[in-house]
Amino acid sequence: MSSASIRNLTVASMLGALGLLGVSVLSVSALAQDHPVSVDNATLREPLPGKNVTTAYFDVINASGKPRELVAVESGLTDRVELHQHRHEGGMMQMREVSSVALPPEATVRFEPGGYHIMLFGLSERPERGRPETLVLRFADGETLAVEAEVVSVMDEKGQGDDGHSHHHRH
Numbered sequence: 001m002s003s004a005s006i007r008n009l010t011v012a013s014m015l016g017a018l019g020l021l022g023v024s025v026l027s028v029s030a031l032a033q034d035h036p037v038s039v040d041n042a043t044l045r046e047p048l049p050g051k052n053v054t055t056a057y058f059d060v061i062n063a064s065g066k067p068r069e070l071v072a073v074e075s076g077l078t079d080r081v082e083l084h085q086h087r088h089e090g091g092m093m094q095m096r097e098v099s100s101v102a103l104p105p106e107a108t109v110r111f112e113p114g115g116y117h118i119m120l121f122g123l124s125e126r127p128e129r130g131r132p133e134t135l136v137l138r139f140a141d142g143e144t145l146a147v148e149a150e151v152v153s154v155m156d157e158k159g160q161g162d163d164g165h166s167h168h169h170r171h
């Protein structure tokens with residue numbers, strides 16, 4: 001046997017090992033897709049100057065056929081994280097803490113300004129743009145889901161409305 005064919009054998013067995021690796025990576029992502037609840041568009045606002053309170057928003061997608069319930073959100077920045085809801089009462093916009101948020105089957109619940117939102121009080125550290133923060137969602141059945149929230153400033157939100165795409169022209 002020439003040294004060249006030995007080298008070919010080695011390459012073949014290495015490719016075989018890589019192939020196995022590929023299979024296991026695929027099965028992990030298939031599991032992730034089966035996850036019945038997922039979160040999209042998670043953001044955490046930079047606190048206003050001199051404040052150590054802020055808000056977080058996200059979309060919770062319940063892809064399962066069963067109702068789920070969000071009961072808490074946890075953050076490494078503080079123990080005081082509350083689920084809030086804005087509502088009109090007597091002509092005034094008021095917010096109140098809610099103990100849980102129902103996630104109907106096959107539906108998306110948006111946490112957004114003027115609706116449900118997450119409030120974080122007594123931050124131990126100031127969240128900064130470009131440094132994502134982990135939020136852990138806790139559900140009524142005990143399951144948890146960790147998500148990375150992008151830290152944004154209120155100024156960024158005012159500039160929303162597809163600024164990033166306005167430079168693309170169709171010809």
Ligand SMILES: [Cu+2]
Binds near residue numbers: 084085095117
């Ligand atoms: Cu609030």
